[in-house]
Amino acid sequence: MSNAAPRLVLLLLALVPVGFLGLFFAWPVVSIVGIGLGGSGVTEVLTSGDTWRLVAFTLGQAAAATLVAVLMGMPLAYVMARCKLPGVGLVRTLILVPFVLPTVVVGLAFRSLLPDGGVLSIVLANAFFNVAVVARTVGGLWAHTDRRAEEAARSLGASRWRAFTSVVLPAIAPAVGSAAAVVFLFCATSFGVVLMLGGARYRTLETEIYLRTVDLFDLPGAAALSILQVVAVIAVLLVGAFARRRRETALKLRGRTETAKRPVGAEWIIVGAALLVVIALLVPIVGLITRSLTTMDGWRALAGTGDEGTLEVPAWQAASNSIRAATDATILAMLLGVTAAVVLSQLRRGRAVLGETLDLALMLPLGVSAVTVGFGYLVTLGDLPFDLRTSPLLVPFAQALVITPLIVRTVLPVLRAIDERLRQAAGTLGAGPFRVWREVDLALAWRSLIAAAGFGYVVALGEFGATSFLARPDAPTLPVAIARLISRPGELNNEMAYAACVVLMLVTVVAVVAIERLTPAVGEF
Amino acid sequence: MALELQGLSVRYGSFAAVSDVDLSVADGEVVALLGPSGCGKSTLLRAVAGLERAAAGSIRWDGTDLAGVAVHRRDFGLVFQDGQLFPHRDVAANVAFGMRMHHVDKADRSARVDELLKLVGLEGYGERRVTELSGGEQQRVALARALAPKPRLLLLDEPLSALDRALREQLAVDLAALLRATGTTALVVTHDHDEAFTLADRVALMQAGRIRQVGPPDEVWRHPADDVVAGFLGCTTFVPARADRDLVTSSLGEIALPGSGNGTVLLGLRANALRTDPGGFVHGEVVQRLHRRDHARLLVQLSGDGVPSGPVEAVAPVAGAPEPGDAIRLALDADGIALTGLAV
Structure with missing residues (x-):
């Protein structure tokens, strides 16, 4: 752009998400780091054998879950990318459901499936969440990879398997790498399922930070562990960003319709494997519904507070708290996420480094433990002129932080896909910068904006890590209430938890289906 | 002179894409910028449109310096190589876009849309989706869209290069006739001799960011300024x-x-x-x-x-x-x- 005004506007726009991130993410996290570095906590924690056992378990279970998710995701990616079959669209939608299911729901589902599951159930539950990330990231690239390279390899005498390993795999490897990095991140910082399935027995860094803060009140120790985690997360994100960059530059992409065919011969084996994966993904969901329907007591009890007043408010009120908080969080996150996406989409030209850095900074909240952030809020927000800690906005703020990266990831690819010359054409026809944005960007991206909002809303509704830290006992959200119900004895509590989980799950499923109908491609992870 | 470039230079970092160019286009004249790919001709066009910043020199229209005038206030139409039609709008809405930006009222808009579609040979195409059009049809719509708000100057960036040969020759002839008939002042960028010679009243030969020769097509063809220009013209x-x-x-x-x-x-x-x-x-x-x-x-x-x-x-x-x-x-x-x- 030749005139200075839009650049200034862009800069001011950038200040909105950057300012929010600074105040409600960087400051709390840095404070925690400060506390951790301040005392003798760090040396104590770093020299303790327990810490390294904890780290080993965290990374080990994440690696295992990532491996399972990749193995399960690959046949799905193949089917979604290469097969012209009825029901592929449905599969795309179905596999997205686990990804947005509230962690407490998944935790409970796996608990009812594997009552004494331990490590196995933690690994499976984490993988369950992330199969969609692998399938959709890899499938997305695979679908647009030229099939003719593979055909050329076959004509040169390569077997089907050889053609796959020597031509296809190198082409989609960046997507597999980037998906694996993100999945690893999600699994390593996974909180809800680990807490519910591992309890005090199997702890990761994430749950340990929580337990030390809440149960032991060992702030320096928790802070030291948070530092460890932040360092690890940044390392993984850098690897992911590197893989993404290679993917964007290295390939000649084609339309999906050109590459999808009806499967033949041995390809049906892969289709069968994909079908098994889908069934495997459905098992916990169906199991949970069946379990909740064995008795109607839990459903009826939703109006109350559980056995001997386990909850301070009736469950229905927790549900209404959830709705309110998720709505506020979504509005705020849309404001931040869309602004950030607009700035990032404009920055790309000629400023790759700046864009890449901002991109990475926006991804950080996705990886840094929500528990760390929640903990950081408690430490820092008292210093603000208005005390947010007692405000009903505290939970929405934290949730907004968690869902903003998702919104950016949903909207940004759409904005980036818009040819710059389309905007320039509108400009030469007399549209000013704001009008160009409205007539071109908004007109082309509105579906993805709605999808992003829906997506964010569902995730906010199920958010557990930060919310469990910040929600006051007299104003729990539904996931927090569920966690409390199952942490207390009493058959009625259990029944209530199952019923409430099914409610959350139904809301999630409806939202996901609606979003998928609206846009064919949600998210780029 | 309608358009006048004086000592115009455009830089990308330390690379001078356009160096010290003087060029003028008279009212109603069609000038072609002809040169090999990477010679800076598209950059020059984009600078005139206001999409690139000039490092030195001036761009004037009827004597007024355009330095501080934003893209959308220059009133210059631009046609890209591959149309760049708005995919979410139908043919009529694409053509009407510029008029909508200029607050032309609805009845006048639709009359002008019909007039232009007829002019580019696409009568009755108004309600088609642009994604269903062939490449040639898309270029015709792009042309109609650029002409609709009656721009002072039409800028064409390789308007026919994305089309196959037979279509290109046909469309070049149509485009030349259309530019003459409407008396449009135009600057065309192309790397194709035939295209330049069919369309232009004068051809400006560009190489390595500089203009080597300007003149009527037959003169440039028969008397290239030097052996480098002659080499580009097929010698x-x-x-x-x-x-x-x-x-x-x-x-x-x-x-x-x-x-x-x-x-x-x-x-x-x-x-x-x-x-x-x-x-x-x-x-x-x-x-x-x-x-x-x-x-x-x-x-x-x-x-x-x-x-x-x-x-x-x-x-x-x-x-x-x-x-x-x-x-x-x-x-x-x-x-x-x-x-x-x-x-x-």
């Missing part, structure tokens, strides 16, 4: 010669070339500068033969004093074209010869 072999009252003598024989005057000249030979002729002055041996649509193209090793040392191109009629190894005689043909000089 593959250069032969020094002497002119004496428009009669030019060289190692390839004598030929009358109007405008060559007296003194030392340089002849630029295109593929059709030498023809087989039993009584021709030049002797040679056929190295290779290629069949073309309406003639045979030969590669001939010449023999004789002072002739070019490498093989040169020549043409022969399809019937009875000589075989490789045949000894033949060739004569010069004025149609394939450009008069030029050495680049300084």
